[in-house]
Amino acid sequence: MLPDVATRPVPTVWAGHRTYASGALLVPASREQLASIVTSGTPVRTLGSRHSFTDLVDSPGVLVALDGLGEEPVLDADARTVTVPGSLTYGTLGPWLHERGFALAAMASLPHISVAGAVSTATHGSGDGATTLAGAVVALEIMGVDGEVRRVARGDAAFHGSVVALGALGPVLTVTLAVEPTYDVAQTVIDDVDLAAIVANLGAVHASASSVSVFTRWDGSASIWRKHRTDAAPMADLSGLGGRLADGPRHPIAGEDASSCTVQGGETGPWWARLPHFRIENRPSAGAELQSEHLVPQAVAGEAVAAAAQVLGRHRDLVLVSELRSMAADEHWLSSAHRRATVGIHTTWRQDVTAVTDVVAELEAALEPFEHRPHWGKVMATTDLARRYPRWDDAVALVHASDPAGVFAGPFTRRVGLTGA
Template sequence: MPGDQPRVVDRRVPPGWQAEPVSHDIDVRPVPTVWAGHRTYASRALLAPTSLDQLASLVTSGERVRAIGSRHSFTDLADSPGVLVTLEGLERAPVLDPAAGTVTVTAHTTYGTLGPWLHDRGFALAALASLPHISVVGAVTTATHGSGDAVTTLAGAVVALEILGADGDVRRVDRDHPAFAGSVVTLGSLGIVTSVTLAVEPTYDVAQTVIDDVDLSAVVENLGDVHASATSVSVFTRWDGRASIWRKHRTDVAPERDLSGLGGHPADGQRHPIPGVDGAACTPQLGEVGPWFARLPHFRLEFTPSAGEELQSEHLVPQALAPRAVAAAREVLERHRDLVLVSELRSMAADNLWLSSAYERPGVGIHTTWVQDETRVRAAAAELEAVLEPYEFRPHWGKVFATSELARRYPRWDDAVALVRESDPRGVFAGPFTERIGLR
């Protein structure tokens, strides 16, 4: 039984390696599926170390290793040809530094845990994603984002990280480090992130409202004004000619901008992004003021998020090209409406992180939640990418995409690859996804 005796892992050792026995007893668990349930990781085992020493001994043993968090990825991004690790046994309470305006969390911490904890102490984050259920580290290392012209992806809040490297040592990389911009959005390729430090600000309140039945063409033509009308704006559509505009607005800033010229009407009850689904799982939308962590996500922490059995894709284009890009995407997505549960249009500010989808350009994400039919969805995603090619799209790392031409989409790609090779010359943290995209 796991835990009865010290365990030597059945390694898959790359040529030229000398594997050493794992000296610590590490709990072994069944290999899980991804969050949506459509894919089981190909790794041989899921290990649960309870100390940094255990984690370091595994990393230096000759085993291929990758870490998983909330498993909210729709590809094999987190998979490993060796083993996976969960860092829940290393979770510690957040550490707030009010003077520095930062909070430090360990790798297994979720935004749903961190949000109320920060609010109770008078602090907040500038942005959150749709789901509070996701882990902080998983979100920042994939440039996951919420929405808002003035806010970056969640990775933009990172002030410092601690990374356990291939030699078993933990290194701190902060904004003063010359490799910082290449060390945040890394897809787990530099090592296992054991903690992350985020910028915080004084807590604030948000009110959320929804405008239903807006003409989709009018939204697309005025997309910049729509996204600039509130702190965080999402446009939902099933490509049937109509759209809903979800607006989350801070109460401590100027009022929302008027969008009455676009038509539509205020929602008279709770809405779910997917038409016909009960809105009880969603955060309050009728203008009730509440704390930031209970309004910025679309979904309440206590409910299972979104549809569950689904696939997702997202393609991020420069904000300046977004209306034309969305119009081009519309033609494809209208043809595949039978596969589309809902699409969402969101904006974000630029950052300077090498592999971020918003690197050096403000962006708009064309996000689609699909039925769980991988063959047909991948074909539809390939069609979508063909029409988006002139609009310089970058795919979301954790979602379904077809392109293999990634280097030319990221100006610092070669620098990112060089950093990975320098940090992990033996490929301890390489997996099928990172090898397939050439991040080695």
């Protein structure tokens, strides 16, 4: 029987295109209340910032929100770590850390997302030297099916299977992240660069600054957004690719209000206010949209992008914008960057679920020779995922051993074979 705890109305997903099947969203006020939910016999999934475009976070039972637990970040300056509630957003954590003289090595394009949700799905920013956000994790506290809280830390046998686990091991109560001394970043945008020249020199483009994004609508032209640390060596010269410095602020999607984006024009500012594309106080991206992302080995990224361009160029009417980003390899078993430097081919689509799903299937077929891995939180057509992850069987074994009855399973994790039927 479910305990008597506070509830909220069940919301829609972030983009508004689908509702959750669960009929209840519970908001425990303590770890004890959460444990009573987890051990009630009802299936449970944890709801974060709702920035998923599939049923990844849905449950046939109940959803729980962890922001009512009332826990606060704890900084260990000597160890250079910060332990944060899993429900905390990067937009809140960033300035809090900066005020105390510390920083994260990377952030995603949206600061609105929760820490636990981001690391659990290997969400990422951009930068040849930056891992996915999961790469910063030092330890996790996870509540298991027995209601007990377990700490998993670097060096533990199950660590790399526990960080990117899609919520299948239980609610992530806290995440301990590595931090470094705070730093500043300047962001510049280069407009009207020849897309073919970028694709032919993609490695050099991504290596040209601390964090680089290429935006295009597959019309032969692209813009390059470069976010560069002021304490790093100077940015590489890309003038040979053509283009021109933007003469004002830009939004990744043509026609959208650029005031929602972080400051550009080379104006220096703190890392947390430059590494994301969007300001925490504004609606990010287009709002009503869909997103897909397919991650390929950096070594074949140019060929993969060229193959993707053939599909995406034919369906430009559905494409709001595509983005190319890079990231370093990590060891997490279900990370899209597991043991390979990676480039993400990300597309923001018009919100036409049927049409986009069809085109994503076509895109995945074109990317099949390049061993693509779909982003866990975005639209995908394939459920054939096991062969894309060398440690898949280990991940499945860990989930089944931790949750044999499938309390933390949902329709998505069952469909892809991570949890039992």
